[in-house]
Amino acid sequence: MSKAGSEELFHAGAHAVASTVALAWSPLPEKPTLADFFNHRFNRVRNNLPFAPGNHVIQSAHLALKAGQTEETVLACLLHDLGLWLIKPDHGWWGAQLIEPYVSEKVSWAIRYHQALRFYPDPSVGYEYPEMYVRMFGQNYKPASHIEAAYKHARNHPWYMAARLITLFDDYSFDKSATPSIEPFLDIIGRHFKQPKEGLGYDNTPVAHMWRTMIDPDRPV
Numbered sequence: 001m002s003k004a005g006s007e008e009l010f011h012a013g014a015h016a017v018a019s020t021v022a023l024a025w026s027p028l029p030e031k032p033t034l035a036d037f038f039n040h041r042f043n044r045v046r047n048n049l050p051f052a053p054g055n056h057v058i059q060s061a062h063l064a065l066k067a068g069q070t071e072e073t074v075l076a077c078l079l080h081d082l083g084l085w086l087i088k089p090d091h092g093w094w095g096a097q098l099i100e101p102y103v104s105e106k107v108s109w110a111i112r113y114h115q116a117l118r119f120y121p122d123p124s125v126g127y128e129y130p131e132m133y134v135r136m137f138g139q140n141y142k143p144a145s146h147i148e149a150a151y152k153h154a155r156n157h158p159w160y161m162a163a164r165l166i167t168l169f170d171d172y173s174f175d176k177s178a179t180p181s182i183e184p185f186l187d188i189i190g191r192h193f194k195q196p197k198e199g200l201g202y203d204n205t206p207v208a209h210m211w212r213t214m215i216d217p218d219r220p221v
């Protein structure tokens with residue numbers, strides 16, 4: 001195909017995608033807040049996930065709240081799987097980076113390491129290896145070396161329990177058809193999440209592009 005021909009095809013494709021996107025994703029306010037992302041993006045299924053990450057993390061936060069955990073732990077549970085909405089592999093690392101400029105170092109640390117800790121039981125707090133992982137990865141699955149290294153690092157870290165608590169409330173037996181609200185957590189978000197005045201995606205931090213990608217996740221370029 002000639003260069004002009006392939007360029008034409010690319011632009012036609014881009015145009016088709018752009019029209020689909022306009023229908024698929026509801027518009028966000030000019031200066032989107034974390035709650036806007038929960039209400040317009042995280043409550044939707046993406047990346048071929050079997051559930052909407054927003055609904056799952058809201059349930060985790062409810063469980064942490066009910067167990068009398070600190071607001072910092074409730075927030076960590078509330079944000080722990082947002083990386084999945086963006087990209088599946090290494091979602092702990094992506095998810096931690098996404099919120100790093102806006103939360104305490106401990107919260108983003110806990111989110112980074114929860115992914116690795118999921119593979120390792122801790123009977124001292126009643127955390128067992130997930131049944132779901134046996135189905136997903138098979139019996140006697142050995143996690144990748146970077147996961148094992150992350151686990152060992154976290155296990156000996158003073159903040160270990162912050163990440164471990166996320167795994168404890170990381171329950172996937174929620175009602176997939178329910179649409180839980182972010183509303184009960186707005187006060188905790190207000191106290192522990194430094195919402196940028198320019199809006200997420202427009203504050204020029206090293207992670208602003210990640211939020212912009214989530215504003216329009218199917219943009220062709």
Ligand SMILES: [Fe+2]
Binds near residue numbers: 091
């Ligand atoms: Fe996770």
Ligand SMILES: [Fe+2]
Binds near residue numbers: 056080081170171
């Ligand atoms: Fe989770």
